[in-house]
Amino acid sequence: MNRFDYVRPTSLAEAVAAAAMPGAAYLAGGTNLLDLMKGGVARPERLVDITRLPELNRVERLDDGSLRVGALVRNADLAHDQAFAATYPAVAEALLSGASAQLRNAATVGGNIMQRTRCSYFYDTASACNRRELGSGCDALAGENRHHAVLGWSPACIATHPSDFCVPLVALDAVVEIEGSKGRRHVTLEEFHRLPGEAPQRETVLEPGELVVAVRLPAEASAFASHARYLKLRERTSYAFAVVSAAAALVVEGGRIRQARLALGGVAAKPWRARAAEAALLGAEPGEAAYAGAAALALAEAKPSGDNGFKIELARRVAVRALSLAEAGTPARLPALPASVFASTTGARHDA
Amino acid sequence: MSLSISLTINGEQRDVELDDPRVTLLDLLRERLDLTGTKKGCDRGQCGACTVLVDGRRVNSCLALAASQDGAEILTIEGLAQGETLHPVQAAFIAHDGFQCGFCTPGQIMSAVGLIGEGQAGDDPERIREAMSGNLCRCAAYGGIVEAVLEAQRTIAAGNGADTRRDAA
Incomplete structure (x- = not known):
């Protein structure tokens, strides 16, 4: 790990001023940043520890019916907040399907959104990686790339965004609240993460020194509370990143789909909102035929970036299943294995 | 500095x-x-x-x-221990052979103490396995670990544990 200056501001204004210096990075839970620093992938000259900023710690309902979640709220606290989980069950399920209990206790809302790809070539400083060092190339293109992107990738970078949390958030039209030296601004989560194009090193729309201070869920997001799920296919049952995941949410009235949301994880450099699929579901009769059509639309532009063609069909199937689960309804209690493809009843072993 | x-x-x-x-x-x-x-x-x-x-x-x-x-x-x-008296989670790990080489054990035990404090898993072994997935055991003592967590949780719930401050932790 490189040496760095450590500062711990006590106000937001102080924090933003301290991070204005080139080479500065914000530190919150540190679960991704310290890992990156230990590997020499991130080498900040100054760490601005924001964990003591009290205004970033709150979950509050705003007058317009939206919910504002402070950037420092820990993943576990949000997932286990009963009112939150009852209103946004797919978000709680996604949170609990990610990482381990220890990491969820430390990791924050803002940090989850800001986490970096887990592409192994990004992590290996001996490998070429345009995301880490623009112009060095992409060793993933001809390397181990089974888990890489099938949507929105470019020859410069085929990495995926690893977050579970962001997938239902983007489906529910979440908005990111950003503080910078020029004041506060709001960006939809859908626009927040950038596709790689020619500049994969620019992962988000954040300007240098800007800080994510909160995430908002609009009032409309609570309409899906009774029919929203997250489904995550992994290579082991727990404590693994998604190969492919999907967040699905429905409003069904009078035998027809009146509202639909669908987003995919593990398929692109950003959480992938499937708007064409959603449009196709409106007015349709709920059922596998409608879901298969929607899933086909969601993956219509997909193409393999390597040995990962299987992910396209897998994503279609995960989308169909997530929509079917959403139609069946949010369970009264989250399953023992959140978001797992293994159905589990209380007390039973998933592998029995 | x-x-x-x-x-x-x-x-x-x-x-x-x-x-x-x-x-x-x-x-x-x-x-x-x-x-x-x-x-x-x-x-x-x-x-x-x-x-x-x-x-x-x-x-x-x-x-x-x-x-x-x-x-x-x-x-x-x-x-965790109070002098010579082991914390209920420590005692349960011994009673149920929740380890072999012992290297992961302090982390397993602290994680189990945290899990019991969180109160989310109840007595469902599957929920305990899921909530303990952040602790690897190369000796694969997982069966004993789950039994130990279940028993320690019962002991603590019955009020037979060490002092409450630590149980609450």
Whole structure:
């Protein structure tokens, strides 16, 4: 790990001023940043520890019916907040399907959104990686790339965004609240993460020194509370990143789909909102035929970036299943294995 | 640059001068405070051997910067037993053979203490397995670990545990 200056501001204004210096990075839970620093992938000259900023710690309902979640709220606290989980069950399920209990206790809302790809070539400083060092190339293109992107990738970078949390958030039209030296601004989560194009090193729309201070869920997001799920296919049952995941949410009235949301994880450099699929579901009769059509639309532009063609069909199937689960309804209690493809009843072993 | 921090470790206040901000909570405990019960496995948050409680919550101490923990209350494996009386989780790990080589055990036990405090798993073995997935055991003592967690939870619920402050942690 490189040496760095450590500062711990006590106000937001102080924090933003301290991070204005080139080479500065914000530190919150540190679960991704310290890992990156230990590997020499991130080498900040100054760490601005924001964990003591009290205004970033709150979950509050705003007058317009939206919910504002402070950037420092820990993943576990949000997932286990009963009112939150009852209103946004797919978000709680996604949170609990990610990482381990220890990491969820430390990791924050803002940090989850800001986490970096887990592409192994990004992590290996001996490998070429345009995301880490623009112009060095992409060793993933001809390397181990089974888990890489099938949507929105470019020859410069085929990495995926690893977050579970962001997938239902983007489906529910979440908005990111950003503080910078020029004041506060709001960006939809859908626009927040950038596709790689020619500049994969620019992962988000954040300007240098800007800080994510909160995430908002609009009032409309609570309409899906009774029919929203997250489904995550992994290579082991727990404590693994998604190969492919999907967040699905429905409003069904009078035998027809009146509202639909669908987003995919593990398929692109950003959480992938499937708007064409959603449009196709409106007015349709709920059922596998409608879901298969929607899933086909969601993956219509997909193409393999390597040995990962299987992910396209897998994503279609995960989308169909997530929509079917959403139609069946949010369970009264989250399953023992959140978001797992293994159905589990209380007390039973998933592998029995 | 020197950083002064103050921590409460196993009930005892410790004032620490850090000559380097890179020190993790894990390295502070092991290398500077001689609390070597907390183990360094992967040092990257993947194995759980370094699990301790910070303000009652289980975390990976290898991914926690010591400077950032200023003012926190830390509980490590050394702080669990009351003299010669083992904490119910420690006793249950022995009773159920929840280990073989023992290297992951302090992390497993601290994680189990955290899990019981969280109160989310109940008596469902599947929920306990899921909630313990951040702790790897190369000897694969998982069967015994789940039984130990179940029994310790029953013991604590029945009020036979150590002092309540630590049980609540």
